Amino acid sequence: MATTDTPGTGSAGTGSAGTLYRRITDYANRADPYPLYAELREHGVARQDDGGYLVGTYHEVAALLHDPRISSDRRNRTVPDEVQSVPVAFIGRDDPEHERLRNIAMRPFGPPHAPGRVDAMHDEITAIAGELIDGLRGRDRIDLVEDFAYPLPVTVICRLLGVPREDEPRFHAWSETLIEGFDPTPGTDPAERQRVALQARTEMGLYLGELAESRRGRPSGDMLSAFVNDPGPGGGFTTPELMATAVLLLIAGHETTVNLVTNSVLTLLRHPEALRLVRERPELMPGMVEEVLRYEPPVQLLPQRTALTDVEVDGVTIPKGAPLVLVLAAGNRDPRRFRDPDRFDPTRQDNQHLGFGSGVHSCFGAPLARVEGQIALTALVRRLDDPRLLQDPPVYRRSPILRGPRHLPLAVSGITD
Numbered sequence: 239m240a241t242t243d244t245p246g247t248g249s250a251g252t253g254s255a256g257t258l259y260r261r262i263t264d265y266a267n268r269a270d271p272y273p274l275y276a277e278l279r280e281h282g283v284a285r286q287d288d289g290g291y292l293v294g295t296y297h298e299v300a301a302l303l304h305d306p307r308i309s310s311d312r313r314n315r316t317v318p319d320e321v322q323s324v325p326v327a328f329i330g331r332d333d334p335e336h337e338r339l340r341n342i343a344m345r346p347f348g349p350p351h352a353p354g355r356v357d358a359m360h361d362e363i364t365a366i367a368g369e370l371i372d373g374l375r376g377r378d379r380i381d382l383v384e385d386f387a388y389p390l391p392v393t394v395i396c397r398l399l400g401v402p403r404e405d406e407p408r409f410h411a412w413s414e415t416l417i418e419g420f421d422p423t424p425g426t427d428p429a430e431r432q433r434v435a436l437q438a439r440t441e442m443g444l445y446l447g448e449l450a451e452s453r454r455g456r457p458s459g460d461m462l463s464a465f466v467n468d469p470g471p472g473g474g475f476t477t478p479e480l481m482a483t484a485v486l487l488l489i490a491g492h493e494t495t496v497n498l499v500t501n502s503v504l505t506l507l508r509h510p511e512a513l514r515l516v517r518e519r520p521e522l523m524p525g526m527v528e529e530v531l532r533y534e535p536p537v538q539l540l541p542q543r544t545a546l547t548d549v550e551v552d553g554v555t556i557p558k559g560a561p562l563v564l565v566l567a568a569g570n571r572d573p574r575r576f577r578d579p580d581r582f583d584p585t586r587q588d589n590q591h592l593g594f595g596s597g598v599h600s601c602f603g604a605p606l607a608r609v610e611g612q613i614a615l616t617a618l619v620r621r622l623d624d625p626r627l628l629q630d631p632p633v634y635r636r637s638p639i640l641r642g643p644r645h646l647p648l649a650v651s652g653i654t655d
């Protein structure tokens with residue numbers, strides 16, 4: 239969906255439904271998009287001036303996530319030919335191709351073939367979190383993002399995939415370019431952005447493909463090695479499929495969890511009573527993480543769906559071929575689904591949020607993200623002595639999709655053991 243937004247021209251809460259996507263993606267509204275999401279829910283389905291559609295009510299978003307008439311396949315969208323010709327990972331494919339590829343990727347990661355994989359990483363993640371916090375001793379100012387929330391998931395996903403941690407600057411640059419490619423960034427030509435992103439995706443894919451290839455015949459316990467050495471009964475990935483999947487896993491594995499940890503700390507510091515509660519009762523931490531996934535979800539919206547046929551939603555016909563954006567973060571605050579939805583309540587019981595999506599594309603890495611979030615937050619809450627926000631709202635990352643602070647400067651009185 240094309241946008242023409244310009245930073246600094248936000249107008250949250252005003253204007254017509256037809257400009258909502260432009261306003262949601264406007265960087266000026268990044269710190270607080272929630273009034274716009276409320277406006278979207280009032281409209282139900284909002285047709286945009288460029289012919290796309292936005293949906294932000296819980297039941298409708300959830301139904302569309304399960305609807306086979308709604309495609310995730312990038313080939314159904316108008317993009318340049320060379321972009322089409324590059325293999326896309328299973329997040330951008332429909333069943334049955336999606337299911338085949340997801341099953342191959344799942345083989346070394348979860349049930350039925352590797353059911354204990356995430357549990358087995360528990361101690362390792364705890365150790366990584368502990369070391370990062372130990373490294374903060376002697377400091378009275380920290381940037382939660384740079385010092386903790388970014389390095390933690392990067393280290394975890396690198397170990398899981400078998401990517402050398404010291405290559406982080408290379409894949410971080412590719413990853414940022416790739417994310418910009420699917421972001422509706424203001425003032426740039428979408429086709430040009432996609433071409434640049436394509437180049438980053440190709441370079442990253444070649445890098446990961448070579449790493450996997452170097453382990454052929456020498457299994458080393460990581461996922462890249464498993465993809466080439468233990469492909470499973472169906473024969474595993476082709477080389478282009480492996481490259482596309484590895485790119486997806488590396489990006490999804492580190493660009494999302496960073497927001498979960500940072501959004502959690504920001505939310506807890508804005509709600510001191512909730513912070514006190516989870517500090518006194520660490521057993522509430524899993525529920526707290528779920529509540530952040532509802533209240534400040536790291537993935538706010540899914541911008542790449544297409545209607546394969548005319549689809550009626552809430553009395554509106556979304557025509558065949560129309561681009562569709564599903565606003566998970568708006569559904570998560572729908573008063574028709576959640577009681578008192580704008581209240582952050584770590585003890586909330588009925589909390590089937592949309593933070594990990596739903597349906598066949600629901601998050602592949604959710605068990606890992608949950609464990610990482612719970613371990614990270616437990617360690618931070620216990621060990622940061624009197625943390626205080628130095629900037630509120632903080633400076634946000636550009637992306638309206640993967641939304642979270644770029645930096646979160648904190649003052650601390652010390653680090654406890």
Ligand code: HEM
Binds near residue numbers: 486598
């Ligand atoms: C808090 C952290 C995370 C959040 C909020 C999150 C969110 C999501 C969401 C909303 C989707 C659905 C996309 C769609 O329907 O188009 C998704 C899919 C996916 N996620 Fe995550 N994710 C997180 C962490 C991870 C991690 C750690 C990994 C990898 C280990 C991962 C791998 C994936 C993959 C591969 C898909 C595509 C699934 C499919 O198409 O079948 N995610 N994630």
